[in-house]
Amino acid sequence: MFDSLSSKLQNVFRNLRGLGRISESNVADSLRDVRMALLDADVNFKVARDFVERVKAKAIGQQVIQSIQPGQQIIKLIHDELVELLGAENAGLDLAGASVSLMMVGLHGSGKTTSSGKLARLLQKQGRAPLLVAADVYRPAAMDQLETLGKQLDLPVFVKRGETDVVRIGREALAFAEANQRNVLIFDTAGRLQIDEPLVQELVRLREVVQPREILLVLDAATGQEAVNVATHFDQALHITGAILTKLDGDARGGAALSFKSVVGKPIKFMGVGEKLEDFEPFHPERMAQRILGMGDVVSLVEKAAETVDAEEAKRLEEKMRKGQFTLEDFLAQLRQMRSMGPLENLVGMLPGGGDMLKNADLSKSEKEFRRMEGLICAMTPLERRNPQIMNARRRLRIATGSGVKVSELNNLLQRFGQMQQMMKKMGKFQKMLGRMGGAPPPGLFRR
Amino acid sequence: MGLFQKLKAGLQKTHSKLVHEIKRIVTGSPRLTGTTLAELEAALIGADLGFAMTTQIVAAVKHAYETQGGAGPDVFAIAEAEVARSLAANEPALKRAANGVTVVSVVGVNGTGKTTTCAKLAHLIQDRGETAVLAACDTFRAAAIEQLQLWGERLGVPVVAGAYHADPAAVAHDAITAAHSRGAQFLFVDTAGRLHTKSNLMKELQKVHRVMGKKLPGAPHEVLLVLDATTGMNAINQAREFHKAVTLTGLVVTKLDGTSKAGMVVAIQKELGLPIKFIGVGEQPDDLQPFDAGQFATALFSEKG
Numbered sequence: 094m095f096d097s098l099s100s101k102l103q104n105v106f107r108n109l110r111g112l113g114r115i116s117e118s119n120v121a122d123s124l125r126d127v128r129m130a131l132l133d134a135d136v137n138f139k140v141a142r143d144f145v146e147r148v149k150a151k152a153i154g155q156q157v158i159q160s161i162q163p164g165q166q167i168i169k170l171i172h173d174e175l176v177e178l179l180g181a182e183n184a185g186l187d188l189a190g191a192s193v194s195l196m197m198v199g200l201h202g203s204g205k206t207t208s209s210g211k212l213a214r215l216l217q218k219q220g221r222a223p224l225l226v227a228a229d230v231y232r233p234a235a236m237d238q239l240e241t242l243g244k245q246l247d248l249p250v251f252v253k254r255g256e257t258d259v260v261r262i263g264r265e266a267l268a269f270a271e272a273n274q275r276n277v278l279i280f281d282t283a284g285r286l287q288i289d290e291p292l293v294q295e296l297v298r299l300r301e302v303v304q305p306r307e308i309l310l311v312l313d314a315a316t317g318q319e320a321v322n323v324a325t326h327f328d329q330a331l332h333i334t335g336a337i338l339t340k341l342d343g344d345a346r347g348g349a350a351l352s353f354k355s356v357v358g359k360p361i362k363f364m365g366v367g368e369k370l371e372d373f374e375p376f377h378p379e380r381m382a383q384r385i386l387g388m389g390d391v392v393s394l395v396e397k398a399a400e401t402v403d404a405e406e407a408k409r410l411e412e413k414m415r416k417g418q419f420t421l422e423d424f425l426a427q428l429r430q431m432r433s434m435g436p437l438e439n440l441v442g443m444l445p446g447g448g449d450m451l452k453n454a455d456l457s458k459s460e461k462e463f464r465r466m467e468g469l470i471c472a473m474t475p476l477e478r479r480n481p482q483i484m485n486a487r488r489r490l491r492i493a494t495g496s497g498v499k500v501s502e503l504n505n506l507l508q509r510f511g512q513m514q515q516m517m518k519k520m521g522k523f524q525k526m527l528g529r530m531g532g533a534p535p536p537g538l539f540r541r
Numbered sequence: 542m543g544l545f546q547k548l549k550a551g552l553q554k555t556h557s558k559l560v561h562e563i564k565r566i567v568t569g570s571p572r573l574t575g576t577t578l579a580e581l582e583a584a585l586i587g588a589d590l591g592f593a594m595t596t597q598i599v600a601a602v603k604h605a606y607e608t609q610g611g612a613g614p615d616v617f618a619i620a621e622a623e624v625a626r627s628l629a630a631n632e633p634a635l636k637r638a639a640n641g642v643t644v645v646s647v648v649g650v651n652g653t654g655k656t657t658t659c660a661k662l663a664h665l666i667q668d669r670g671e672t673a674v675l676a677a678c679d680t681f682r683a684a685a686i687e688q689l690q691l692w693g694e695r696l697g698v699p700v701v702a703g704a705y706h707a708d709p710a711a712v713a714h715d716a717i718t719a720a721h722s723r724g725a726q727f728l729f730v731d732t733a734g735r736l737h738t739k740s741n742l743m744k745e746l747q748k749v750h751r752v753m754g755k756k757l758p759g760a761p762h763e764v765l766l767v768l769d770a771t772t773g774m775n776a777i778n779q780a781r782e783f784h785k786a787v788t789l790t791g792l793v794v795t796k797l798d799g800t801s802k803a804g805m806v807v808a809i810q811k812e813l814g815l816p817i818k819f820i821g822v823g824e825q826p827d828d829l830q831p832f833d834a835g836q837f838a839t840a841l842f843s844e845k846g
Contacts, residue, residue, distance in 0.1 A: 202651070234691055319771045346774060
């Protein structure tokens, strides 16, 4: 996500970091590169221009030129500006009250129906009783699609086949919700162009009937310069309350996200990160900015880990690592935990500099390798896992045959495991040393 | 690069600049002002041409404008011609198999309008008095099969479909058989939307194509990538990755009835040389038009300021 922009900006920063002092022309050069990177990332050209102007005004000042590490300062400036551009903090949904309605609007194919399903799942998990309302009367089989999603989620869907009047659907859905004790209605409307006046007016009429608390614009992350037009038009007609950014699992550079908030002034509330219904997350501007700058989304990674990893277990492992008592058994447990966190490409993308790595590495290959390692370790006896040194030639041959690989591959694994253990021991010592010096870990860029 | 070469290259630049300047004075051409250039740049970037492409076109336009004489066309007219020229080498018609059914595979990321495009293509073929068959190979997205089937009913085109979560390659295989037995001239294969970054899904697409090629040598004869006109620079990545995986033969740009200009196809054309075959301009079956480079370039610069 945002990989390309990150790597471009990282290049800029690499240059900046190398500089001891920053002159005015240096700043101008780098900022031109930043502007280019933003434009290539589909940030609206006016937004990009303002952004660069703002940073420039701040950069060419006393504080930067006289500071000890001007490069770091500029990075901080750009980061802060990006955070501001994306919206200062995560904004949740306003769901106060007994029964509320949400309206999903947007262009064709931006992901309204899928996002409706994802949102319903999320609200259900939060203890609400959502009702999906099929209000797309134009696209063939759109109602079927929502109904299928409802079935997958085990949630009711209000469908009125053959009805072409959206307003009537709205009215009846409200009555249905009241009769069936559903307290959040999600209206999945048809995709429409922002300039299609009759269709936009239809949404205005629906809004008047259902009085939605939230009107969410569903926006494809790959949207180009047009994002600004789309957002402004929908906002003028409907007063949208926020946006959902979709298809962020691709390599779209995400300029749409950067433009949206600064032009419309409404927060991005959620993001879609995959085709499955659970691939839906709250949008965190702070994290996104860090991610764009190639600082990695460490917070998300930790949260993701917390969801799947048993905290006790993790603590025990960490302790073992520090003491250099990390065995193949622990390694196996770790491999499995990692795999339960999802595909590798998603994880690596969250690490600092991971975007860069991802570009060169064929992760499906490493994923396969992980599976092989798992197979190899599974073929060992518990005793062997705890004491790798007892594995003699006969044992090795048995393990290799048992897991269907050549002995050389097993040797390779054991050798790498040995190296890993060495490294962990060193790291443990290093941490202890730091602790004695009374210093916190080095001021990481990923924690502002 | 040695010192001498460097010097020579440097001089070359000065030399051509000088020649350009002399030519400008001799022909009495106006010099391009900063504001006009900025306006042109804004128009190009605003139309999603991307920074690199914009720089190239602006340079070419500048050169042409400053050497054309005082009474020449204005900057935007030159830019328009420049864009039209770069898109001109096109063959918008669908390829045909030497004999038997022509298989057209329609691919793209999620939500670009593949299913609608398939239906429109089938309608186009029917209008010409030929017969088409549709294959519903999106077995993943909820109600994707129903969507194509409804189109089939509306247009009177037979639709070959399997069950959800069935192997799309198997559906494609059956569809070729069905198209054969019906004596249809065209088979349009509606594949599932997939992000170009998902290697497993791209492999699935390769398999669909492989199976079709085995069943009918030469198939698919056309592989059309459907691009959403509102997409920005990511469209280039999409085209590049899909081309790498399944060798595209052309592009279809959809949703051009809005205000987006789809300028990214200029960069795609430049990099991959893929012709734009059709453009989608609405939700009705006949809202699919053959691509016209001149019209496209004109639209690119219309109502911009």
